Amino acid sequence: MRNLSVILPTLNSMPLLPAHIASMRSWIDLADEIIVVDSHSTDGTQYYLRENLRAHPAQIHTHPRGLYQSWNSAIQRATGRWLYISTVGDPISRDLLEHLLDTSERLQSDVLLGNPAFIDENDQPLPEFYWAPNEIADTLATEGPVTFSGPAALFYAAKHLYTSALLGSCASNLYRTTHLQRLPFCTDFGMAGDAAWGIRHALETTFATTRHPGSFFRVHRKSYETCACECETLEPRLHALVRETCSRQPASALLDELQIPEMITHLTSSIQLGRSLKVRRQQSRGPWYVHPALWRERSALRCHRQSLDAIVARSTQLIRESHTQRTATLTPPVSDRSTQSTPS
Structure with a gap:
């Protein structure tokens, strides 16, 4: 079985894609396979990827629009033990990716949560946000990586429902491939699929968190913005999901x-x-x-x-x-x- 699978989701990503591919070159040799899933881009994204990933073990697939539907389709193709989702515009350092791999192996976690720094569209640093991984590390009084699961995981997934959600930035995390293949991202909660996943599967997932630096979350307008009306519809459904998860325990x-x-x-x-x-x-x-x-x-x-x-x-x-x-x-x-x- 391969060690690391990298998922690269794209949709009209050319404004950020060249810089992102350049950042990947520092660690791309760690990947045993790169699975691109493109949602019918019309700006040359697929052509650019074919030309610039030619020397690497990359496969390019097309999937209809739908953020988490596309992610899930790529995840099902992965063969590596560990899985990293490289969202365009959110770079990671080689040092951190190696740390995530080593720590996941040592702790045998299903999901290892990273702690990204925040940047704007021009790569300028932004003030830090107090996301779930920060609070968990502070609560457990640890500077190094630490695991948590069960009711504690559900508590933080519910508490951070309106901020980072439990998973924070997926491009800062490392996942056990078989875990995501068995429990795919939720596709019935619109753009809150990762938040819903953290709630629905909190009680059956071993999480870990690390303060190790080296990943970045870019605050910019996405090609799939969530409208206010969708948020108002999603909120009561997410709250109901929290109660449903509690009742299943x-x-x-x-x-x-x-x-x-x-x-x-x-x-x-x-x-x-x-x-x-x-x-x-x-x-x-x-x-x-x-x-x-x-x-x-x-x-x-x-x-x-x-x-x-x-x-x-x-x-x-x-x-x-x-x-x-x-x-x-x-x-x-x-x-x-x-x-x-x-x-x-």
Whole structure:
């Protein structure tokens, strides 16, 4: 079995493709196969790839539009033990890719989450975002790679539903190929397929996270932007998915104590009330505090945020304690050689 399969999804990618292929040259020899899946580009993307990947083990396939549908079709073709998704415009260093491969082998994770730096369309650095991998590493108080799974994974997938989702940037992660082939990306949640995957499969996936630098997430307009109406439709479905996933888990004291459904309720209410308040303030005449309706919404928002903060603080502590206990159980005791007698 090959070691590393690289998926390269494209759709009219020529504005960023030359620089991306140039960045791949620093590590392309690590790939045993490169699987391009192009969604009928009309800007010369396929021709450019054929010319510039000619010397490498690349295969180019065409698939109808559909982001995660295209990814899944390429993933099913992969034969490597590990899989990397190289999204155009999001480069990775050779050092980090080797680190992801070595760490995944050592920890035997299904998904190893990286921690990208953020850049704009002109390659200029942007302020860091506090994504799920950052918080997980901070919660578990570790500088090195660490694994997590089960209720803790579902907690972070739900908590970061509105930010990075659990997977963060797929171009910073490394996946076990057979795991994604068995559990493909969700195609029934539009552009939130990776967020839905993190929720739906959180309880059956061994995750790991690393702070090792070397990947970048480019903030730019995609060829598949999500409209506001789609977001409003997706949100309640994602919330329902969280509750459904909780209900599928066998009885678990930790899952009950984390109060994930309650957290989602307060998180959802906080976001909806925040949006409503913003609209009402824009439409109201005079200062907000002279409008009783705004007072009521503001008070309700404060209550939901306080409840959310309390659940997150308590759950974070429970996850930290559970991790400490698990680590202590897995760590073999060190013999006290000073108390052992010396054989004659």
